[in-house]
Amino acid sequence: MSSLVLTLIKGAIALNVALVVAAALVYLERRISAWIQYRIGPNRVGPFGLLQPLADVLKLYTKEDIVPYNASKPFHRIAPIISIAVALSVLCVIAPASYLLLDDGTKLFIAVAPNVNVGLLFYLALSSIGVYGIVLAGWSSNNKYSLLGGLRSSAQMISYELAMGLAAVAAVMVSGSLDMNQIIASQSGGRWNIWFQPLGFLIFLVASFAETNRAPFDLPEAEPELVGGYHTEYSGMKFGLFYLAEYANMFTASAVMTTLYLGGYDMPFLPTLLGLQEGTLPRVLFELAVFVGKVSVLLFLFIWVRWTLPRFRYDQLMNLGWRVLLPLGLANIVITGAIVFFVR
Amino acid sequence: MSDVIQLGPLATLERVRKVRQEKIYKELLDRDTTVLFEDPLENDMVLNMGPQHPATHGVLRVLLRLDGETVIKCVPELGYLHRGYEKLAENCTYVEFIPHTDRLDYLAPMSNNVGIALAIENAMGIEAPPRAQWIRTLVCELARISSHLLATGATAMDVGALTVFLWTFAEREKLYDIFELICGARFTTSYTRIGGVANDIPDWVLRKIRQWADEFIGQLEDVEKILCRNRIFIDRMAGIGYCSAEKAIALGLTGPVLRASGVARDLRRDQPYLLYDQLEFDVIVENDCDCYARFMVRLREMRESIRIIYQLLDHPIEGEVKLNDPVHVTPRKYEIYTKMEELIADFMIINFGPPAPPGETYTAIESPKGELGFFIVADGTGYPWKLKIRSPSAANLQAMPHMAEGSMVADIVAIIGGIDPVMGEADK
Numbered sequence: 001m002s003s004l005v006l007t008l009i010k011g012a013i014a015l016n017v018a019l020v021v022a023a024a025l026v027y028l029e030r031r032i033s034a035w036i037q038y039r040i041g042p043n044r045v046g047p048f049g050l051l052q053p054l055a056d057v058l059k060l061y062t063k064e065d066i067v068p069y070n071a072s073k074p075f076h077r078i079a080p081i082i083s084i085a086v087a088l089s090v091l092c093v094i095a096p097a098s099y100l101l102l103d104d105g106t107k108l109f110i111a112v113a114p115n116v117n118v119g120l121l122f123y124l125a126l127s128s129i130g131v132y133g134i135v136l137a138g139w140s141s142n143n144k145y146s147l148l149g150g151l152r153s154s155a156q157m158i159s160y161e162l163a164m165g166l167a168a169v170a171a172v173m174v175s176g177s178l179d180m181n182q183i184i185a186s187q188s189g190g191r192w193n194i195w196f197q198p199l200g201f202l203i204f205l206v207a208s209f210a211e212t213n214r215a216p217f218d219l220p221e222a223e224p225e226l227v228g229g230y231h232t233e234y235s236g237m238k239f240g241l242f243y244l245a246e247y248a249n250m251f252t253a254s255a256v257m258t259t260l261y262l263g264g265y266d267m268p269f270l271p272t273l274l275g276l277q278e279g280t281l282p283r284v285l286f287e288l289a290v291f292v293g294k295v296s297v298l299l300f301l302f303i304w305v306r307w308t309l310p311r312f313r314y315d316q317l318m319n320l321g322w323r324v325l326l327p328l329g330l331a332n333i334v335i336t337g338a339i340v341f342f343v344r
Numbered sequence: 345m346s347d348v349i350q351l352g353p354l355a356t357l358e359r360v361r362k363v364r365q366e367k368i369y370k371e372l373l374d375r376d377t378t379v380l381f382e383d384p385l386e387n388d389m390v391l392n393m394g395p396q397h398p399a400t401h402g403v404l405r406v407l408l409r410l411d412g413e414t415v416i417k418c419v420p421e422l423g424y425l426h427r428g429y430e431k432l433a434e435n436c437t438y439v440e441f442i443p444h445t446d447r448l449d450y451l452a453p454m455s456n457n458v459g460i461a462l463a464i465e466n467a468m469g470i471e472a473p474p475r476a477q478w479i480r481t482l483v484c485e486l487a488r489i490s491s492h493l494l495a496t497g498a499t500a501m502d503v504g505a506l507t508v509f510l511w512t513f514a515e516r517e518k519l520y521d522i523f524e525l526i527c528g529a530r531f532t533t534s535y536t537r538i539g540g541v542a543n544d545i546p547d548w549v550l551r552k553i554r555q556w557a558d559e560f561i562g563q564l565e566d567v568e569k570i571l572c573r574n575r576i577f578i579d580r581m582a583g584i585g586y587c588s589a590e591k592a593i594a595l596g597l598t599g600p601v602l603r604a605s606g607v608a609r610d611l612r613r614d615q616p617y618l619l620y621d622q623l624e625f626d627v628i629v630e631n632d633c634d635c636y637a638r639f640m641v642r643l644r645e646m647r648e649s650i651r652i653i654y655q656l657l658d659h660p661i662e663g664e665v666k667l668n669d670p671v672h673v674t675p676r677k678y679e680i681y682t683k684m685e686e687l688i689a690d691f692m693i694i695n696f697g698p699p700a701p702p703g704e705t706y707t708a709i710e711s712p713k714g715e716l717g718f719f720i721v722a723d724g725t726g727y728p729w730k731l732k733i734r735s736p737s738a739a740n741l742q743a744m745p746h747m748a749e750g751s752m753v754a755d756i757v758a759i760i761g762g763i764d765p766v767m768g769e770a771d772k
Contacts, residue, residue, distance in 0.1 A: 033507075037506075037507050037510040038510065038511065039510065144391050145391075148391075148413070148753065215504060216504065216576055218504075219754075225399065225753050225754050225756070225757055226753075227397065307506065307507050308505075308507060308570065309504070309505065309574070309576055310500065310504040310505040310571075310576045310577045310580055311503060311576070311580075311754075312579075313579070313580055313752060313754045314413050314752060314753075314754060315752065316576075316579055316580075
C-alpha cells in the first residue's frame with residue numbers, strides 16, 4: 001500500500017516537473033530564437049522575462065474556447081487531452097537518477113515506475129498513440145487545412161516510428177535489456193551506446209524530431225501552407241494543451257535519447273573522484289544534475305535546428321523516412337547483430 | 345425565387361459576386377486542361393487559399409483543386425486591393441498623383457516615384473538636371489535592394505526558414521532609416537518631383553549609405569551561407585514552378601522572374617534611362633527556370649546593385665536637384681515668397697497642374713519586380729486624360745497557374761515567393 005502512495009507522490013512530482021519544464025522550454029525557445037535572429041525576446045514580464053510563460057498560460061486560460069460550427073464536438077474536445085496525456089504518461093518510465101538507500105536497507109528508486117521490464121516498449125507504444133490526438137484534432141475540426149495537417153502527421157509518424165523502432169532495437173541489442181534502469185546500468189563507466197551506435201543515434205535523433213513534429217519535420221502545422229495545421233481551429237487552453245504537449249514531447253524524447261544513447265545519469269570517474277557513495281543523497285542529486293545537463297544539450301539542439309533549417313516537403317519527408325532511414329536502420333541492426341554475436 | 349431579378353445596388357453586387365464565383369469554379373473544374381491526372385475515386389478537394397492567408401503576400405486569393413496534396417488546377421483571383429488608381433489619376437493633377445505611386449509597389453516606393461516622375465517628364469518633354477538623375481539612380485538601387493531583401497526573406501520563410509526572414513528584415517530596417525534621412529519618410533517616400541527630387545542628399549547621409557553598403561555585403565553572405573548550400577532548401581526550391589523562356593515571354597513576364605528563365609532582358613541596359621548607360625553592371629541571368637533560379641537572381645542582383653551604388657558614390661555629380669522651368673516645375677520656397685512670377689507659377693501648378701502637351705507617351709523603368717510602365721495620354725491640361733499603369737506583379741502573376749499545376753500544396757507558397765507579387769501593384 002505504501003508503495004502505491006509513494007508511486008502516486010512520485011508521479012505527481014514528475015507531472016509538475018514536466019509542466020514546469022515545458023513552460024521553461026517555451027521561454028527558452030523564445031529567448032534562443034531571439035538570440036539567433038538578432039532580436040531581444042521576451043524581457044518585460046518579471047526578471048529577464050522569466051514569468052512570460054505564466055503570463056502566456058494566464059492569457060490562454062482567459063481566452064474564449066471556440067468550437068467551430070459543424071465540428072465533431074466530442075472528438076474536438078478529446079483530441080488535446082489525448083495529446084497531453086500521452087506526452088506526460090511517458091515520463092513514468094524515465095529514470096533521472098538511480099536510487100536512494102533508505103535506513104532500513106530498502107532502495108527508493110527515483111523513477112516513477114522503476115525496473116519495468118518493457119520500459120522502452122512502453123515509450124514506443126505510447127508515443128504512437130500520440131498521433132491519435134493530432135489526427136482526431138485535424139479530422140474533427142471540419143476544416144480543410146486541419147484535415148491536411150492531420151493526414152500529414154499520421155503518415156509522418158507511422159513512417160518515422162519504424163525507423164525509430166529499428167534504431168532502438170539495435171541499441172537494445174547492445175544493452176541487452178528493455179528496462180530503462182538496466183539500459184543505463186549497462187552503459188555505466190562511460191561505455192555509452194552512442195560510441196557503439198553512432199548511426200543508430202543519428203536515426204533515432206532524426207526520427208525523434210519527426211515524432212515530436214518539430215522543424216524541419218513540422219509539416220502538420222506548417223504555418224505558411226496550412227495556416228496552423230491541425231490546431232487551426234483550436235483556441236484557449238485547448239490550443240495551450242497542444243502547445244504544452246509539443247514541449248513535453250520534446251522533453252521526453254530528449255530524456256529517452258539520453259537514456260538510450262548518452263548513458264542516462266552516468267558520468268564516468270567524477271562520482272568516485274568526488275567520493276559520492278551510491279545510494280546517498282548527494283550522489284542522487286549529482287546524477288540528477290548530470291541527467292538534466294545531458295537533456296538540456298539535446299533540447300538546445302531541438303531549438304537550434306528549428307530556427308536554422310527550412311521545412312521538408314511532404315514527399316521529401318516520406319522519401320527520407322522510407323528510402324534512407326529505414327534501410328539504414330535495418331543495416332544497423334544486421335551489423336550490430338553480427339558484431340554482438342561474434343564478439344560476445 | 346432565385347430567378348426573379350431583384351433591383352438595388354446590393355442585389356447587383358450579389359449577382360456580380362455569383363457570376364464571378366461560378367466563373368472561378370468553372371475554370372477550376374475544367375477537365376480539358378488536366379490530362380495527367382485522372383480521378384477515379386473522386387477524392388478531389390477545392391482549397392481556398394487566401395485572401396487572408398499567412399503566405400499569400402497580402403490579399404492574393406488562390407483557389408486550388410487538390411488530389412491529396414497534389415495541385416491539379418490553380419486559379420489566382422486578384423482584385424482584393426483594387427483602389428482604382430488608374431481612374432483616380434484622371435482626377436489628380438500630375439503633381440498630385442506622385443504620392444499615390446507610393447502605394448503601388450509599397451515595398452519599393454522610391455522606384456515607383458522615379459518611374460512616375462520620368463513618365464510625366466517624358467510626357468512634358470523636360471528632363472531633370474544631372475544631380476537629380478544621379479540621386480534618382482541611387483535611390484532606385486536602394487529600393488531594389490530593399491524589395492529583393494523582402495523577396496528573398498519571404499521566400500525563405502515560406503519554405504520554413506524563419507530566421508532568414510528576420511535577418512533580411514533587420515537589413516531593411518537600416519535601409520528605411522536611410523530613406524528617412526533622405527526624404528523624411530520611411531515607407532511612403534514621395535521623394536521625386538516633376539523635374540527633379542524634393543531635396544538634395546547631404547554628404548553625411550551619403551557617407552552613411554556607404555557605411556551601410558560596406559556592412560551589407562557581410563549580411564548578404566550570411567544569408568547565402570545559411571541557404572545556398574542547404575540541402576533541404578535546394579530540394580524545396582529547385583525544379584519547382586518551372587516556366588520555360590518561351591512561356592515566360594508569351595505570358596509577358598518581366599524582371600527577375602523572366603531573367604530566371606534565361607532571358608537577358610533588363611530595361612536598365614536595353615532602354616537605358618537615368619545614368620544607367622554610364623554605369624557598369626551585369627544583367628543577372630539564370631537558366632534553370634525554377635524557384636531556386638528566381639531566388640538566386642534576386643540574391644545576385646543585390647550584389648550588382650551594391651556595385652552600382654559604389655560607382656555612384658565614387659563619382660558624385662554636383663548641381664541643382666530641380667529643373668528651373670516655372671511652367672512645369674514648382675519653384676523653390678524662397679523664390680515663391682520673394683518673387684511675383686514664381687508665386688503665380690506656383691499657384692498655377694498647384695491649382696491646375698503642370699500642363700503636358702497633347703499626345704501619348706509610354707515610359708517604363710526596371711522596377712525591382714519587373715517592367716513598371718506608365719502610359720500617359722495627355723490632352724494639354726494639368727490632368728492626364730488617361731494614365732495606364734503596366735504593373736509587373738499583375739503580369740507576373742499570370743504565370744502562377746502554369747507554374748503551380750502538378751506541384752504540391754507546399755510548393756504553392758514557394759512559387760508565390762518566387763514570383764514575389766505585391767498586391768498593391770497587381771490590383772492597382
